[in-house]
Amino acid sequence: MAKEQLEISANDALILIERLLQFAVQRKLLADQLDTHAARNELLDLFGFTEAFEGNVTEEHLESAVPLLEQLLDYGYAIGLIPDNITTYRDLLDARIMGYLLPRPSEASAAFQRLTKEEGLKAATDAFYNLSIDSNYIRMDRIRKNLYWLHETEFGKLEITINLSKPEKDPKEIALLKTMPQAKYPKCLLCVENVGYAGRPDHPARQNLRVLPLTLQEEQWYFQYSPYVYYNEHSIIFKGVHEPMVISHSSFARLLDFVEQFPHYFIGSNADLPIVGGSILSHDHFQGGRHVFPMEAASTDVLFVDPKLPGVRFGIVNWPMSVVRVNGTSKADVHSAACRLLDEWRAYSDAAADVLAFTKEADGKLTPHNTITPIARLRDNGEYEVDLVLRNNRTSEEHPDGIFHPHQHLHHVKKENIGLIEVMGLAVLPGRLKDELEQIAAYLTGEAVATSAELQADTRPLHKHADWLLSLIERFGTANTAEQAKTIVESETGGKFLEVLKDAGVYKRTADGAAAFERFLTTIRLQRA
Numbered sequence: 001m002a003k004e005q006l007e008i009s010a011n012d013a014l015i016l017i018e019r020l021l022q023f024a025v026q027r028k029l030l031a032d033q034l035d036t037h038a039a040r041n042e043l044l045d046l047f048g049f050t051e052a053f054e055g056n057v058t059e060e061h062l063e064s065a066v067p068l069l070e071q072l073l074d075y076g077y078a079i080g081l082i083p084d085n086i087t088t089y090r091d092l093l094d095a096r097i098m099g100y101l102l103p104r105p106s107e108a109s110a111a112f113q114r115l116t117k118e119e120g121l122k123a124a125t126d127a128f129y130n131l132s133i134d135s136n137y138i139r140m141d142r143i144r145k146n147l148y149w150l151h152e153t154e155f156g157k158l159e160i161t162i163n164l165s166k167p168e169k170d171p172k173e174i175a176l177l178k179t180m181p182q183a184k185y186p187k188c189l190l191c192v193e194n195v196g197y198a199g200r201p202d203h204p205a206r207q208n209l210r211v212l213p214l215t216l217q218e219e220q221w222y223f224q225y226s227p228y229v230y231y232n233e234h235s236i237i238f239k240g241v242h243e244p245m246v247i248s249h250s251s252f253a254r255l256l257d258f259v260e261q262f263p264h265y266f267i268g269s270n271a272d273l274p275i276v277g278g279s280i281l282s283h284d285h286f287q288g289g290r291h292v293f294p295m296e297a298a299s300t301d302v303l304f305v306d307p308k309l310p311g312v313r314f315g316i317v318n319w320p321m322s323v324v325r326v327n328g329t330s331k332a333d334v335h336s337a338a339c340r341l342l343d344e345w346r347a348y349s350d351a352a353a354d355v356l357a358f359t360k361e362a363d364g365k366l367t368p369h370n371t372i373t374p375i376a377r378l379r380d381n382g383e384y385e386v387d388l389v390l391r392n393n394r395t396s397e398e399h400p401d402g403i404f405h406p407h408q409h410l411h412h413v414k415k416e417n418i419g420l421i422e423v424m425g426l427a428v429l430p431g432r433l434k435d436e437l438e439q440i441a442a443y444l445t446g447e448a449v450a451t452s453a454e455l456q457a458d459t460r461p462l463h464k465h466a467d468w469l470l471s472l473i474e475r476f477g478t479a480n481t482a483e484q485a486k487t488i489v490e491s492e493t494g495g496k497f498l499e500v501l502k503d504a505g506v507y508k509r510t511a512d513g514a515a516a517f518e519r520f521l522t523t524i525r526l527q528r529a
Contacts, residue, residue: 151494
């Protein structure tokens with residue numbers, strides 16, 4: 001749309017401002033008439049108005065501010081508030097607009113504490129989650145685009161998602177980012193200095209972000225929701241200072257502190273080493289939420305005990321990755337047990353199982369390979385529960401991306417690191433798969449036809465899936481209905497994710513793997529129950 005072609009008139013924009021204020025009042029973003037007056041004036045100033053709309057605005061009840069925002073963003077571009085009508089700039093203006101409609105960060109925190117005392121913690125997290133949605137910080141309009149289905153396995157139902165919520169950058173945006181100078185503030189996306197930040201093309205605006213202060217192990221931490229939630233009430237708990245991720249005794253103590261304070265949430269951490277870690281290792285943080293993941297629902301195969309900690313149980317979880325589940329009613333004992341497992345695993349090697357704790361480099365330094373992905377919960381029966389997922393980030397000539405990482409034959413579906421969320425059984429698959437799986441389904445219905453040589457040609461869009469597609473055609477034929485083809489493709493994709501988890505598991509679900517897993521636990525003097 002050219003800037004001189006105003007599809008939305010100034011009068012329309014004034015009405016949109018009033019409708020947006022009405023939404024904010026209804027959703028309790030603006031709690032007082034004085035706040036509404038101030039917000040109106042800030043929006044009028046932003047859009048270059050000196051007078052408010054004087055007519056009547058029909059009362060309406062909207063579930064989301066997005067329809068109003070989209071029109072105001074169009075108007076903002078038309079009058080020059082943003083230099084280009086691309087998602088990057090629209091998102092910057094979006095956050096700025098919604099920031100005017102929110103309580104101050106300290107007021108949002110005080111409201112949370114007040115509601116916790118009056119109605120309980122669950123009511124308070126519900127309200128804070130809704131505020132994060134209503135402010136458009138959590139982009140529900142985009143998240144609803146994600147594809148989701150369940151895949152039945154011998155380990156339970158895996159959750160499969162194709163991530164369509166993060167908008168792909170167009171060539172113009174990519175070119176813009178290349179011209180941006182290196183910035184140092186905020187230091188990363190997880191620093192508390194993001195609260196209220198106006199953003200720039202290479203860093204999202206955060207005027208509509210609100211966080212809650214927490215104390216974990218007598219340190220300042222903060223709680224917020226993820227802008228792109230992958231599950232219900234997907235939370236980020238981040239340290240007040242910018243320090244790198246480390247899995248340590250203190251990490252486990254913080255996890256247990258958190259579930260004591262938020263007993264209806266789980267909390268977990270990505271591992272702290274490359275390949276098996278998360279995408280942000282530079283800032284210590286956890287993820288939490290109110291969701292039962294497939295791994296949590298999995299049972300334990302074999303139980304062990306420690307004579308020195310009689311109130312604690314250790315179980316090998318029936319799961320494709322290698323998980324030790326620690327349960328007990330004593331917070332101190334569960335913490336002690338988790339710390340002991342971490343220390344023992346850090347130093348443990350078993351060449352027969354391809355597990356080496358260290359590699360000696362040419363300069364004599366030892367590079368560590370063993371770490372843990374931990375998850376903590378507080379059960380309704382009062383037991384603390386910690387799942388300790390054993391990880392190893394070694395590489396080899398055969399598997400240069402990681403021995404315990406998705407292997408090459410699975411990269412056409414998933415080649416990224418297997419982090420906390422996927423460890424627990426929720427696949428976050430790349431958005432490209434939506435179109436690619438639809439194209440694969442077309443071959444299973446006979447709508448699309450190609451020879452083996454044609455499918456494997458580098459110029460074909462599905463060439464990376466060629467071997468898989470040919471095997472699907474051989475197994476299922478090309479006369480399926482559209483619904484049958486969709487079911488086949490979803491099921492087979494789920495099967496690929498199960499293979500991914502098996503590859504990431506240090507001890508395989510075989511007789512040899514089970515024996516090696518038990519060998520580790522008995523070596524550290526645990527006894528079979």
